[in-house]
Amino acid sequence: MPKRWTWVILVVIFLLVLGAGLVFGAKRQYTQPGQPATLMPDATVNIIFGGNAENWKECQNNYDGFSLSYPNDWQQQVIPGVATILAKDGYVKLTIIAQPLGKVSAEEYVLYSNRSLQEGWGGIKLQAQKKLNWRGYSAWQFDWTRPQLAPGDLNYYREYDLVAGKTVYTFMLKSNQTNFPAATNDLSRIILTFKPLPARGAPALPPAPPVQREVNIAGQHHRLNIPADKTLWGILNPHKLGQMQYFDKLLPLEKQLDFKFQFLITYAAFDTRFNQAELQKIYNDNRILMVALQPWWYGKKNDTSLIGLIQGQYDAILREWARQFKSLGDPVFVRFGNEMNGDWSTWSAWYTGKDTDIYKMAWEHVYNLFKAEGAENVIFVFNPHDRSFPSFKWNNYLLYYPGDKTVDWIGLTGYNNGTSHTADVWRDFDTIYDPLYREYLHYFPDKPFMITEFASNEEGGDKAAWIRQCFRHLATRYPNIKIAVWFNQVDGKWLYNLDSSPRSLAAFKEGLQDPHYRFQAVYPR
Numbered sequence: 001m002p003k004r005w006t007w008v009i010l011v012v013i014f015l016l017v018l019g020a021g022l023v024f025g026a027k028r029q030y031t032q033p034g035q036p037a038t039l040m041p042d043a044t045v046n047i048i049f050g051g052n053a054e055n056w057k058e059c060q061n062n063y064d065g066f067s068l069s070y071p072n073d074w075q076q077q078v079i080p081g082v083a084t085i086l087a088k089d090g091y092v093k094l095t096i097i098a099q100p101l102g103k104v105s106a107e108e109y110v111l112y113s114n115r116s117l118q119e120g121w122g123g124i125k126l127q128a129q130k131k132l133n134w135r136g137y138s139a140w141q142f143d144w145t146r147p148q149l150a151p152g153d154l155n156y157y158r159e160y161d162l163v164a165g166k167t168v169y170t171f172m173l174k175s176n177q178t179n180f181p182a183a184t185n186d187l188s189r190i191i192l193t194f195k196p197l198p199a200r201g202a203p204a205l206p207p208a209p210p211v212q213r214e215v216n217i218a219g220q221h222h223r224l225n226i227p228a229d230k231t232l233w234g235i236l237n238p239h240k241l242g243q244m245q246y247f248d249k250l251l252p253l254e255k256q257l258d259f260k261f262q263f264l265i266t267y268a269a270f271d272t273r274f275n276q277a278e279l280q281k282i283y284n285d286n287r288i289l290m291v292a293l294q295p296w297w298y299g300k301k302n303d304t305s306l307i308g309l310i311q312g313q314y315d316a317i318l319r320e321w322a323r324q325f326k327s328l329g330d331p332v333f334v335r336f337g338n339e340m341n342g343d344w345s346t347w348s349a350w351y352t353g354k355d356t357d358i359y360k361m362a363w364e365h366v367y368n369l370f371k372a373e374g375a376e377n378v379i380f381v382f383n384p385h386d387r388s389f390p391s392f393k394w395n396n397y398l399l400y401y402p403g404d405k406t407v408d409w410i411g412l413t414g415y416n417n418g419t420s421h422t423a424d425v426w427r428d429f430d431t432i433y434d435p436l437y438r439e440y441l442h443y444f445p446d447k448p449f450m451i452t453e454f455a456s457n458e459e460g461g462d463k464a465a466w467i468r469q470c471f472r473h474l475a476t477r478y479p480n481i482k483i484a485v486w487f488n489q490v491d492g493k494w495l496y497n498l499d500s501s502p503r504s505l506a507a508f509k510e511g512l513q514d515p516h517y518r519f520q521a522v523y524p525r
Contacts, residue, residue: 063200096170123304154174167196326376340397356400419457467504
């Protein structure tokens with residue numbers, strides 16, 4: 001070999017080694033054991049790719065355990081212990097998730113999480129799927145597209161799932177058709193800088209701050225007032241959806257309990273039509289209604305009507321509901337797409353390629369449509385389930401949150417399932433609501449809360465004692481919970497009904513005598 005080529009080869013090797021040092025040798029800081037995990041501020045590092053130098057930022061995520069670099073003009077958002085989001089408006093959004101596997105294998109996690117790609121739900125078209133080796137990591141690659149749902153919607157996807165020990169690192173990128181080649185090239189270069197680190201976990205949340213919040217909402221005909229030291233009790237009682245006929249079974253129950261429930265709830269899907277006279281009857285009797293608007297058709301398996309909703313296919317139905325609620329003139333609570341973080345809900349991101357932005361687009365569509373119809377009396381309630389299922393990070397409720405501008409109240413839902421099923425666990429009231437209340441107050445400190453539905457099963461423990469603990473602590477330990485709604489029905493093996501035993505019914509009746517709950521909340525104006 002001529003001497004000059006030997007020198008050329010040596011120079012190339014030197015440049016490659018120098019580039020690797022610049023990529024992986026940037027200064028990092030680690031928190032010591034016992035200290036809160038910290039995310040270092042963005043640092044600008046000089047990255048060399050193919051001999052071209054660029055200024056990139058470094059992200060070191062001590063919560064989830066990794067570091068990487070990304071283009072200087074991208075924005076960064078970190079949700080501790082959940083996800084890191086890198087984005088550039090109109091160009092790209094990259095969501096990075098570090099998922100500990102536990103007892104689940106990497107293949108089980110990846111294939112379950114991406115089932116919507118295999119099934120083609122929501123108009124998804126899988127373009128490529130393969131296993132590969134990436135820098136020594138076993139990995140999967142998925143490419144897919146879906147219909148564009150709005151101008152500027154990013155509907156071209158590439159995902160890499162890298163297995164490092166007992167953790168899968170997911171890089172899910174979305175862009176548009178024009179920018180997809182350049183964006184995926186950026187993704188490949190980002191992964192070249194990726195390095196797993198010891199995960200510290202999300203920092204401990206502070207104790208819940210004291211809250212003194214009075215609710216005072218005026219309608220045309222009624223006013224809803226809940227003093228700072230009180231909680232309003234509501235109920236979901238058996239009734240016929242749409243026609244409702246709430247009073248047929250409600251009035252006998254109220255007579256038995258010696259208590260009037262001034263807050264009632266019902267459900268609606270796209271095949272539900274409300275009886276306006278029944279709606280008006282509720283308000284004429286000095287009560288307030290909450291409606292769970294669920295974007296599907298009852299009984300339709302694997303329904304992905306959420307996509308059609310965003311495309312405007314159900315605007316006529318939504319506008320009809322908005323006009324009906326508007327005509328009542330008084331507060332109407334709407335919880336759209338409740339329990340979106342459960343795979344039993346077909347509006348979950350599990351049905352739409354794990355992209356929680358699709359749920360947020362649907363929420364915004366409904367919100368804007370109701371406002372366009374002048375339904376200013378409608379109060380929007382964001383309501384996850386207290387336990388995400390699956391409990392994978394891509395399904396965390398925070399990734400579904402539409403934002404403070406379109407959310408009025410925060411809904412809490414946590415059931416004591418008892419032990420009717422093998423996987424069920426008995427949980428007392430405080431076990432469910434103490435951590436949930438603290439977490440929600442941390443993330444949503446400016447919003448009033450309500451327990452939109454809850455109950456205890458009869459099987460597996462002392463339901464009467466569960467109910468007594470609930471009444472003792474609800475208004476005093478959790479003062480930002482201004483409304484609590486009991487789910488008074490049998491749900492399969494779960495005996496949530498109040499009269500599941502004489503002791504349970506007696507405990508509930510006794511609790512309703514507490515002055516924290518026994519007050520007039522709905523006043524005619």
